[in-house]
C-alpha cells in the first residue's frame with residue numbers, strides 16, 4: 001500500500017512543480033530502496049551502504065550547494081528531500097545531512113578554492129564520505145570547552161584529541177575536525193587514513209541503529225598547513241554548519257512523523273476490537289487528531305522557514321524554534337503511533353517502533369531540545385541561561 | 388536514432404475512485420495522477436537505447452495542459468523534449484483515437500522507433516500500440532522484455548503465454564514495453580532542474596486534422612459489487628458441498 005502524506009492545509013499548492021517533482025522522486029526511491037530493507041538494517045545495526053550510490057546518483061548529496069557537481073536546488077526543495085529521506089529512516093537522513101550540511105557545507109563555505117575543487121566533486125558523487133567532529137566525550141552541549149587542540153609547526157598542523165558520537169566516522173574518508181588553536185577554534189580537513197587517526201565504532205545503540213556512529217581518536221595527527229579551513233576562526237564556523245543541518249532536521253522529522261501517522265491511521269481503521277475498528281473509538285481518534293494537527297503545524301513552520309531561507313531572511317533562532325518544535329512533535333507522534341499499534345507497535349515489521357527509537361537521537365543531537373529552549377529564551381529575554 | 392515514447396498519466400492506483408452521480412465517469416476533482424508504470428518502462432528503454440545509439444528521445448502525451456507535469460518527469464529522467472496534444476480530456480479518448488493521434492505525430496516526427504507501454508493501468512485496454520502499427524503499416528513487437536538494435540532491425544524478446552518469443556522487426560517499428568523490460572531510473576535532481584529548460588510543444592488536437600469521434604461509446608460506469616461477509620464453515624464435507632450448491636451456487 002502506498003504511503004499517503006499529510007497535506008491537511010493543501011500546502012502542495014504552495015510548492016512549485018519542480019519542488020513536487022523532487023519530492024516525488026525521492027519518495028519513490030525511498031519506497032523502493034529503503035523501506036524494504038531498513039527494518040532488517042536497524043535490527044542488525046548496520047547502515048545500508050548500497051543506498052550511497054543511489055542517493056549520489058540522484059544528486060542528493062550537497063543538493064542545495066551550487067557547482068562542484070552539486071545541483072543547487074532551492075531550500076524548500078532541499079527540505080522536502082530531507083523529509084522524504086527521514087520518512088524512510090532517520091539514519092538515512094542523518095547520513096545525507098552529515099555529508100551535505102556538516103562535511104561538504106564547511107568546505108564549500110569556509111574552504112579555499114583548491115579545497116573545494118579537491119573534495120566537493122567526489123563527495124557529491126558519494127565516492128568520498130565525510131564526517132564532522134565537534135562533540136567530545138566531555139563536551140556535548142558546550143562545545144566551547146573542547147580539548148582537541150591543533151599546534152602549528154613550521155610546515156604542518158599537529159592535532160590531538162578525542163571526538164565522540166561522530167556520524168559516518170568509520171565509513172568516512174575525510175573528517176572535518178574542529179579544534180582549538182592559538183588563534184581560536186578552527187576547522188581542519190583531515191583524511192581518515194592519516195597516521196594517528198583512528199575511528200572506533202560505537203555499538204549497542206538502541207537508536208539510529210541504521211547509521212554509523214563512531215569515536216574518533218586523533219593522536220598527533222599531522223596534516224599540511226593548507227588542511228585548515230581558511231574562511232573562519234571561532235566557533236561560529238561549526239555553528240553555521242549546525243544551523244544548516246538543523247534546518248534539514250526540522251524538515252526531516254516531519255517525514256518520520258508522517259510515516260508514523262500513515263501507519264497508525266491505516267492500522268486503526270483495520271484493527272477491530274470489541275465491536276468495531278479501533279479508529280472508531282474516541283480515545284484513538286484523539287490521538288490521530290493530535291498527530292495530524294501537530295504534523296500540519298510543523299509543515300507550516302517548515303514551509304515558512306524554507307521560503308525565508310531562500311530570501312536570506314532566516315536567523316539561527318528561527319531554526320532553533322523549528323528544530324525544537326518539530327522534533328518534539330515527531331517524538332510525541334511516534335509515541336502515540338506506537339500506542340495505537342498495540343503489541344505490533346514493538347515489532348520491526350512495522351515502522352513506528354523504529355521511528356520511536358530513532359527520534360531519541362534526533363531529540364539530543366544538533367543541540368538538545370533543552371538547549372534550543374535556552375537559545376529561544378535568550379532571544380526573548382536577552383539573558384543567557386546557559387551557565 | 389530518433390525515438391518517440393509515450394508518457395500517459397493514470398489515476399493513482401491506490402486512490403479511492405468515486406463515480407460521478409450520473410455514472411458518466413469518475414470524479415476527477417483532487418485526484419492524484421502518476422505516470423503509467425508501463426510507460427515508465429518504455430521511457431527507460433528509450434533512454435538506454437539513446438545512451439548506446441545516440442539521437443533523440445521525444446516524449447509524447449495527450450490531455451489537458453497539466454499533463455505537462457507527466458512529460459516533465461520523463462524529461463527529468465533524461466528525454467530531450469516533449470509534445471503534448473491538448474484539447475481532449477482523459478475521458479474524451481478511446482484507444483483508437485489515441486492511436487490516430489500518435490500516428491499523426493509519427494508522420495510529423497518520423498522516428499525510427501515508437502515506444503509505448505503495453506497498456507495503461509487505468510483502462511487496461513492494451514490496444515494503442517497494435518492499432519498504431521496497423522495505421523502506420525509498420526512492424527510491431529508488443530510485450531517486449533528485451534530490445535536490441537542490430538543495424539536496421541530491432542530484435543525483441545516478447546513475453547507471450549507460456550514463454551518468450553524472439554522476433555526481428557524492421558525499423559521503423561512500434562514496440563510496447565512489458566514490466567520486466569527494465570527497472571526505470573529515478574529522476575535525478577540535476578535532471579529535474581535541467582528539465583525545466585527543455586521544451587514541451589503543445590499542439591491543439593484540432594490542428595492535427597484528424598477525426599476525433601470515438602469508436603467506443605461508454606454507456607455507464609459501475610462500482611464493483613462490495614464483497615459480502617465470509618461464511619464460517621463448521622460442518623463436514625456434505626454440508627460444505629450442500630452450501631456450495633444451494634447458497635453460493637458455485638457447483
Ligand SMILES: Cc1cc2nc3c(=O)[nH]c(=O)nc-3n(C[C@H](O)[C@H](O)[C@H](O)COP(=O)(O)OP(=O)(O)OC[C@H]3O[C@@H](n4cnc5c(N)ncnc54)[C@H](O)[C@@H]3O)c2cc1C
Nearest residue numbers: 132133134135140141165166167208361365366368370386
Ligand atoms: C547517534 C548520534 C549521532 C551524533 N552525531 C554527531 C556528529 O556527527 N558530530 C558531532 O559533533 N556530534 C554528534 N552527536 C553528538 C550530539 O550532538 C551530542 O550528543 C549533543 O550535542 C548533546 O551532548 P551530550 O550528549 O554530551 O549531552 P550533554 O551536553 O551532557 O547534555 C545532557 C543533558 O543536560 C542538558 N544540559 C546541558 N547543558 C545544559 C544547560 N546549560 N542548561 C540546561 N540543561 C543542560 C542537555 O539538554 C541534556 O538533557 C551525535 C549524537 C548521537 C546520539
